[in-house]
Amino acid sequence: MGLEEKLPSGVLLTTVEKVAGYARKGSLWPATFGLACCAIEMMATGGPRYDLARFGMEVFRASPRQADLMIVAGRVSQKMAPVLRQIYDQMPNPKWVLAMGVCASSGGMFNNYAVVQGVDHVVPVDMYLPGCPPRPEMLIDAILKIHDQIQDMKLGVNAVREQEQLEVAALTAAPTLEMRGLLR
Amino acid sequence: MSDQQSVSPAEAGLEVAASATVMPEDVRELEIIGVRHGAFSAQDGGDTSGFGGLVAPIVMPGPTERPYGGWFDAAADEIELALADQGLPMATAVERVVVDRDEITFVVRREHLLPFVTVLRDEPALRFEMCMGVNGVHYPADAGRELHAVYPFLSVTHNRRIRVEVTCPDSDARIPSIVSVYPANDWHERETYDFFGIVFEGHPALTRIEMPDDWPGHPQRKDYPLGGIPVEYKGAEVPPPDQRRAYT
Amino acid sequence: MSTDQSIADEGIVYEGELPVEDPYSLSYETGQGTVYTVSGGDWDSISTPDEGERERIVVNMGPQHPSTHGVLRLILELEGETVVDTRCGIGYLHTGIEKNMEYRTWTQGVTFVTRMDYLSPFFNETAYCLGVEKLLGVTDQIPERASTIRVLMMELNRISSHLVALATGGMELGALTAMTFGFRERELILDIFEMVTGLRMNSAFVRPGGVAQDITDDQVARIRETLPLLRKRMKDTADLLVDNAIWMGRTVGVGYLDLAGCMALGITGPILRSTGLPHDLRKSQPYCGYETYEFDVPTQDTCDAYGRFLIRVAEMQESIKLVEQALDRLRPGPVMIEDKKIAWPARLSIGGDGQGNSPEHIKEIMSQSMEALIHHFKLVTEGFTVPTGQVYSAIESPRGELGVHIVSDGGTRPYRVHYRDPSFNNLQATAAMSNGSMISDVIAAVASIDPVMGGVDR
Numbered sequence: 074m075g076l077e078e079k080l081p082s083g084v085l086l087t088t089v090e091k092v093a094g095y096a097r098k099g100s101l102w103p104a105t106f107g108l109a110c111c112a113i114e115m116m117a118t119g120g121p122r123y124d125l126a127r128f129g130m131e132v133f134r135a136s137p138r139q140a141d142l143m144i145v146a147g148r149v150s151q152k153m154a155p156v157l158r159q160i161y162d163q164m165p166n167p168k169w170v171l172a173m174g175v176c177a178s179s180g181g182m183f184n185n186y187a188v189v190q191g192v193d194h195v196v197p198v199d200m201y202l203p204g205c206p207p208r209p210e211m212l213i214d215a216i217l218k219i220h221d222q223i224q225d226m227k228l229g230v231n232a233v234r235e236q237e238q239l240e241v242a243a244l245t246a247a248p249t250l251e252m253r254g255l256l257r
Numbered sequence: 258m259s260d261q262q263s264v265s266p267a268e269a270g271l272e273v274a275a276s277a278t279v280m281p282e283d284v285r286e287l288e289i290i291g292v293r294h295g296a297f298s299a300q301d302g303g304d305t306s307g308f309g310g311l312v313a314p315i316v317m318p319g320p321t322e323r324p325y326g327g328w329f330d331a332a333a334d335e336i337e338l339a340l341a342d343q344g345l346p347m348a349t350a351v352e353r354v355v356v357d358r359d360e361i362t363f364v365v366r367r368e369h370l371l372p373f374v375t376v377l378r379d380e381p382a383l384r385f386e387m388c389m390g391v392n393g394v395h396y397p398a399d400a401g402r403e404l405h406a407v408y409p410f411l412s413v414t415h416n417r418r419i420r421v422e423v424t425c426p427d428s429d430a431r432i433p434s435i436v437s438v439y440p441a442n443d444w445h446e447r448e449t450y451d452f453f454g455i456v457f458e459g460h461p462a463l464t465r466i467e468m469p470d471d472w473p474g475h476p477q478r479k480d481y482p483l484g485g486i487p488v489e490y491k492g493a494e495v496p497p498p499d500q501r502r503a504y505t
Numbered sequence: 506m507s508t509d510q511s512i513a514d515e516g517i518v519y520e521g522e523l524p525v526e527d528p529y530s531l532s533y534e535t536g537q538g539t540v541y542t543v544s545g546g547d548w549d550s551i552s553t554p555d556e557g558e559r560e561r562i563v564v565n566m567g568p569q570h571p572s573t574h575g576v577l578r579l580i581l582e583l584e585g586e587t588v589v590d591t592r593c594g595i596g597y598l599h600t601g602i603e604k605n606m607e608y609r610t611w612t613q614g615v616t617f618v619t620r621m622d623y624l625s626p627f628f629n630e631t632a633y634c635l636g637v638e639k640l641l642g643v644t645d646q647i648p649e650r651a652s653t654i655r656v657l658m659m660e661l662n663r664i665s666s667h668l669v670a671l672a673t674g675g676m677e678l679g680a681l682t683a684m685t686f687g688f689r690e691r692e693l694i695l696d697i698f699e700m701v702t703g704l705r706m707n708s709a710f711v712r713p714g715g716v717a718q719d720i721t722d723d724q725v726a727r728i729r730e731t732l733p734l735l736r737k738r739m740k741d742t743a744d745l746l747v748d749n750a751i752w753m754g755r756t757v758g759v760g761y762l763d764l765a766g767c768m769a770l771g772i773t774g775p776i777l778r779s780t781g782l783p784h785d786l787r788k789s790q791p792y793c794g795y796e797t798y799e800f801d802v803p804t805q806d807t808c809d810a811y812g813r814f815l816i817r818v819a820e821m822q823e824s825i826k827l828v829e830q831a832l833d834r835l836r837p838g839p840v841m842i843e844d845k846k847i848a849w850p851a852r853l854s855i856g857g858d859g860q861g862n863s864p865e866h867i868k869e870i871m872s873q874s875m876e877a878l879i880h881h882f883k884l885v886t887e888g889f890t891v892p893t894g895q896v897y898s899a900i901e902s903p904r905g906e907l908g909v910h911i912v913s914d915g916g917t918r919p920y921r922v923h924y925r926d927p928s929f930n931n932l933q934a935t936a937a938m939s940n941g942s943m944i945s946d947v948i949a950a951v952a953s954i955d956p957v958m959g960g961v962d963r
Contacts, residue, residue: 152469152596357894
């Protein structure tokens, strides 16, 4: 509002990437993948107090074919991992994955035979959100960080170039075991 | 009730000083399920505490003699009468009775489990309508009786609880299924089979319920590893929980 | 399956007979008739079945589904819209909590146990702690203030769990506003939990020997302020659905299970009370001082999903009464057991940077008493020991009888902990409740059972 008055003759200049990013992040539909306790906090985030609808995301699509963001909320057991992968495969591109909670990020407190130690063993993850369970505000913070990622997403040739750069950076990066310091 | 695992400490292979073992008055036999070596479970040597030489038996509460106290005696009499009506002497069906912490446990031989629980359900003075599932417990050191299946029962009419325990050896892990008497145990027996490998004979559909259908092994047995992975953290590596030092 | 399979370099080699010529063919014969495999868009390639064969479809309402109350897999055999057989596939949330507890101390077990039935964490914790205290033999040494706080937290948890039951049940049957209302009310209660324990869910607050932290007077005042608002809003949520013609049309007569069926299947909780039997462990085998509180046990006698829903609404009102009584009888006193060999040693307080050990306690253990430091250290790292034996302790959770069977071998770690979770048991009734009805009735029946898959799979 008011942007039109500031612009000379009501014209806005932008790039295709920015408009596409803005449109994509503006109505990112999550897929219901609530598993355990984090699912309840995810439902609370969709509830009236911590409202996800203000980000365009209150519509939790049950069908993965209509969803963009898979919020893996809860511990993924060995029996559930193939189902998780199948749902991920059924989502159309572009898709993002948010690992909500420590159980989805790294197996959490359940370092045992039954839980997949981090959902990134099964699907590629864009955002890891620690917490047991993370507060709704923390989930919204993670979602907004994904929104920033989506806003800055590159298209076409830029995307290919960026992929190559990321690959080179990842191949030459120091492994976690050799990192020092606070890692903040 | 005299042919169960009653061992004196010497028979159990423990070297005990002559003056060491002092048994309380009312304990006739010991039920030893294992031996605890040392105090810190340190397996890798290097235990400089001096506690490493401790050898202590792990003793579960032993059989109780009559009178049991409270309503337990009346219930045990009812069971004995009802079993006798079916031609089954109490001493054949029941190995021993343990009264501990205000709860009574009947340790029943597995071949006589079905008549026993039928009696529990049908006798008017007993009327234990609900079976609260089966729990498996694995005692690997209790040779010949490694797997225990524990059945808690609740009587809604008389508002009381009872427990039935059945043992079976690892080599022959079969226990009759009580689903025909208590249909509620359907999934509980499947779960106990899934986690311990006890085959419940007569169960309508004994398959894995919690683990994936083709999972090898039975996870909650003591010889099945916890299965965790070591965790890297800021230049250090933390071993999984079952490989850390334990203070038991 | 074939008798011998080996993955050689050329691929999988079968030896012996395959039961099926080609598993990916469109149709093959089995002992029970012809099985057709279709994957969409090719319905007309199936030949029409013969006259004598009934057309039976097996539909999988898979683990990922918005209406199956969590990761529950329902395998339905359908004839048209009628359900002929229902099978539940569970285990998609199995976490191995019971085995993991064997490698943690008795107090650390509380943090594991709390995450089983994640909608009623305080009930899991209390059942476990009551069992451990029974094994220790200190049930009558638990301070009264600790028992009162336990009752307070449990009853608030009961309200929040029933609100989620109403909310998700409503959402599954299409009443989305019930979801919004239910979660709004639940936020009031989660605020109270956060104020008292520090966390909204899964707080590990109830520990063997008492509770972790005391509740202050202004927290009590805040709870008292919230109660009238909560009561009014609960009534609003319930009014959305009670006497609602569409809701009644979906739930009256649905999921019928009478007393004989409940007894045979070992069902407890609102399902049993909907048959008319007022069986509630808080009344029949009281714990934590419940025998001194005044409350009713609501029952219905319609044995259907609507009756269970009405019972949950009434139980929420009873819980508010219990919360008020618990607040009234809080007297100053300790909240942890006197016996210093069992009591959790830390004294927590709120400081400038959040919740942590109180400065007085830090001063005592760091500068004043070496023994206090050692004592604190040993209790936290090694934990207390529990004498050998086994015990079964049961409480009334929002879903039914939550029982825990604990076996101790005399050490600092549990030897075996097994939970008899009410949802695990009650889910067996799905087949009995929904065979012969329509698919939408299966959803209503499962919603009335209100299973929490964390408790079912553990």
